[in-house]
Amino acid sequence: PRLEFGEEKIKAERMFGLMDVFLKNDPLSLQKDILDHVEFTVAKSRFNFDDFEAYHALAHSVRDRLIERWHDTQIHFNRKGPKRLYFLSLEFLMGRSLSNTVINLGVRDQFADALSQLGFEFEVLAEQEGDACLGNGGLARLSACQMDSLATLDYPAIGYGLRYQYGLFRQVILDGFQHEQPDYWLNFGNPWEIERVHITYPVKFYGTVTDEVLNKEKHKVWVPGEVVEAVAYDNPIPGYGTRNTIVLRLWAAKPSDQHNMESYNTGDYVDAVVNRQRAESISSILYPDDRSYQGKELQLKQRYFFVSASVQDIIRRFKDTHKNFNEFPEKVALQLNDTHPSLAIAEVMRVLLDEEHLGWNRAWDIICKIFSYTTHTVSSEAMEKIPVDLMGSLLPRHLQIIYDINFNFMEKLKKMIGLDYDRLARMSIVEEGAVKNIRMANLSIICCHTVNGVSRLHLELLKTKVFRDFYELWPHKFHYKTNGVTQRRWIVVSNPSLCALISKWLGTEAWIRDIDLLIGLRDHATNAELHQEWKMELCNDLMLVCTIGNVQVSLNAMFDVHTKRIHEYKRQLLNILGIIHRYDSIKNMNKNDRKKVVPRVCIISGKAAPGYEIAKKIIKLCHVVAEKINNDNDIGDLLKLVFIPDYNVSVAELVIPGADLSQHLSTAGHEASGTSSMKFLMNGCLLLATEDGSTIEMIEEVGRENMFLFGASVNDVPALREKGPALKVPLQFLRVVRMIRDGHFGLKDYFKSLCDKIETGNDYFLVGADFASYLEAQAAADKAFVDEDRWTQMSILCAAGSGKFSSDRTIQEYAEKTWGIQPCRCPS
Ligand code: 9GP
Structure with missing residues (x-):
């Protein structure tokens, strides 16, 4: 008999019983589905297809399952009329979409098995997707x-x-x-x-x-x-x-x-x-x-x-x-x-x-x-x-x-x-x-x-x-x-090893739906065994290193990441000036002092709006500074600067799990919330940040002592701006700006307008005013990093306290x- 799904008279049991005969998820059924799509959707012979064609066939098989559930959901909604x-x-x-979809559907391992029997690797096919x-x-x-x-x-x-x-x-x-x-x-x-x-x-x-x-x-x-x-x-x-x-x-x-x-x-x-x-x-x-x-x-x-x-x-x-x-x-x-x-x-x-x-x-x-x-x-x-x-x-x-x-x-x-x-x-x-x-x-x-x-x-x-x-x-x-972000994408999909570690120590995977459970990690924050495993997990930097291309970086270095759209208020310039200061300081150190320097790999990534000239200059400045530092043999592994081009969701998925420290430098009062900080926090990455946007609530959740905070507060900003040319900036700041003005990194005429923008009296985003406090926070991060136990504990506490920043909580409130x-x- 023809079923009229929209009508009340149909019994739910009958309807959903019927669904059992639909798509199966055992290895043979999955393989058949994939090969069917190779043959009839991609139109390639099932005996001869490459990774890209396999990805498309796989995606269509996954999509079939999505569509089935979607239809069921529609029918249910239509019946209930909410x-x-x-x-x-x-x-x-x-x-x-691929990895996220199979994880949400709960069929990732089944598909991975089915594929491996066909001679393909799930991860390799996932890389085919744009x-x-x-x-x-x-x-x-x-x-x-x-x-x-x-x-x-x-x-x-x-x-x-x-x-x-x-x-x-x-x-x-x-x-x-x-x-x-x-x-x-x-x-x-x-x-x-x-x-x-x-x-x-x-x-x-x-x-x-x-x-x-x-x-x-x-x-x-x-x-x-x-x-x-x-x-x-x-x-x-x-x-x-x-x-x-x-x-x-x-x-x-x-x-x-x-x-x-x-x-x-x-x-x-x-x-x-x-x-x-x-x-x-x-x-x-x-x-x-x-x-x-x-x-x-x-x-x-x-x-x-x-x-x-x-x-x-x-x-x-x-x-x-x-x-x-x-x-x-x-x-x-x-x-x-x-x-x-x-x-x-x-x-x-x-x-x-x-x-x-x-x-x-x-x-x-x-x-x-x-x-x-x-x-x-x-x-x-x-x-x-x-x-x-x-x-x-x-x-x-x-x-x-x-x-x-x-x-x-x-x-x-x-x-x-x-x-x-x-x-x-x-x-x-x-x-x-x-x-x-x-x-x-x-x-x-x-x-x-x-x-x-x-x-x-x-x-x-x-x-x-x-x-x-x-x-x-x-x-x-x-x-x-x-705001919040989804832990499914930002831990489960992008950091599977951390996901497994968290589930192991919490004794459940329930946190993937109920993020408040993450708080349970606090109970283990000083556990030596967890520390050992957590440190291993943080060492997954290797993935990141592989993508850094030509620049040779040391695995012992601190991976310091600053990724977001390039904006004056987000102050990538402050970061670059800080890097120049670090470079200049190392150059002026004797051998003994150099031994104490914590090696850093600074990573910056982000797009500038095509018509935003100053933002584009910041990108160029980053490159000339990188060129100078990375090619200075005298500095070696102590400092590297890498700009990763074409920042997008996939780059973020790669970079965030590998970061030790992340930077969120907006002038207080300019970032409505900020969400990348939430992704880093969930992944146990420490934050170096101003007290702006949602960072203020993060301080309450993870504790000030587990973050590196700096800069003027939102209440200080107007008075600082009002000071105009009378505003005091530290000598180190004047020195690094002078280095750019004098052409230490080349193109001095090109960078003149950029330097003018942060000249005292002109410095709307308070780069100079916050510089000293920024350097102090950076020094505190260096100090914490060499104390491995302390750093690991801070990292665990960051992840443990990140529950509030799940989009599940946000959506429930809405x-x-x-x-x-x-x-x-x-x-x-
Ligand atoms: O700049 C805000 C950012 O602070 C916030 O986290 C995000 C999501 O609410 O929105 C950004 N704004 C825009 O992307 C465009 O105004």
Whole structure:
């Protein structure tokens, strides 16, 4: 009999009993599946295929299992009808999928066995996979971690984003300079996505808005000037230790058949086709700047394109099972990952008003209940603004709606605060001036029920600086959820030996789902046997060394890692100046003193936004300094500096497990949270850091004595800046800057502007002011490193105290306090 899965009458037992006959995971079945895919998907003979072809066949076999679970999860969700979370993010930095997927599905060893009998090694095939880099940095990787946690914790959620054809640029270093190359990541196919040719929505742009009367009521009708089709690409995301598999739905733009038909009739056939191809450019490229919105038409088009398709999909899903919108807020939570998707507010409003004819008050009531917003920045300057002219031409109806929202808000506000025009102007969604702008953060705060920061300090800064006016008006809206990262990716996948060690000493693997158990390592922090094993584990640096290429490094050295986007506020420059100081000091030491020097391998990695000149100079400076130090035989193994090009998720997976010390140097008050520090901490790497972002909470979890902290605190920063030219900087600082200015490393003219930036009086990020304290922290790290027992104990305590920084905890807080969603676990 034909089964109608969506219907209540089907018994759960029968349904799930049936699933047992589906894909099997014994070695023979797995081998057959892989070989079937070699033969019929990759279309190579099963007697003759290489590693790359084997990877694709393997990935498809894994994907089959993912799809099966995903279907089961969908059926279960549809039967239960829970409130769903829709997570809207313009960026997801997924990295590779294979290893993570097989671990979450619990079939890694089975696949590895099956492959080895076919003469292939799992690890070798895993290396064939490229990274999916559909994001810039912290925000984008956070989204990926959060999807993993949503699936693992059984939450009914869907992620929505854009399927860029070109991911984040590849960084190529030529003669020490960064060059950008396009990342056409789909060149070799992407086995992890499923194209849904039948799930498409028209997305409208431009045109005009007219008034029409319908059932004696006036309505707005938007007649678009261009229509583009959004096609869904589904990427299943498996949970760990659960059958639940959710989906990340990414939209790609395709030309629509609805428009431009007349061009064909006028005989302008070739031009018409070429013009239609332009539609695809909407989803073609990820903008490579993580901190500024450029107000470009294409960028706005991208945002609206993904928002409109997602909103249509969400409303379609709701309407499949509901006759009216009464229950919408009980079934739908929409999370705005920063303001990039905040046009969704105006879009839902437009659909409810113009298409569903709900009337303003009802539509507005729904908006205020369903949206929540998380901001990832601390600077008012980085807040998105969209020129009114641009918005009016591309999205004329949305501009009207935003004006109406703003008018209502301003009227209400006047009643509450009176005619304080400065404050009214600051809080208005519309920024007046030579160029009028729509302030997307103001729109989001006004319309969302909750505004979240990403660490406790971040919330403080939002309350007292960035969003102060709004906080004073609506203190109840402002919250924080300290970021977290997934231990599945950042320990289990990337550091299997540490994973095994932790499980052994905790006597359970349960910490992979329940990270709080890590605290149990504290009980063994002084155990000599654990110390022995932990030290062996830390010696896994070898992996790292192999990738460091041409530079010969000593295994006894401290591996000191600084990896993140290159930014002035992240102060890679401080690190490089510290390295120059170390080099200069060693050069001036006598033989005896040199014996006491702790050998260091300093590793820096990160991309600079293509238009960010100063950041690019920092990369070049790193290379010239490395060239000098690494080729100085007099220094030998005592100091090496390596820049690893093209930092991405896979490079991070390699570097983080091998690091002894990691650096997080943001000027206090500039890093909203920081998440790489969490990955290092979980891996037992010690942190040298300022008291910024989430580091403040790390101090509470692992203890100040187990970290190397330095620098001005967030409260000191304004006074230091105010001192201007009177600010005292240490002589060592002046000396190292002078070395650069004098051309000790070459290119003195080129580096002049960089040196000028940290000149006293000009030094906004306080590199000089923090220098002495930075050197002290570095000296403390050296001292601790030579005391092996102390270092190992600190390292164990770091891992033990890292539990709070799992994205599982973050997601649970969001679910309970912001989204109001419940776990919905699929029977297994
Ligand atoms: O700069 C923040 C970083 O501090 C935070 O950890 C991350 C995730 O919340 O977001 C970063 N911001 C961005 O990537 C873009 O604003």
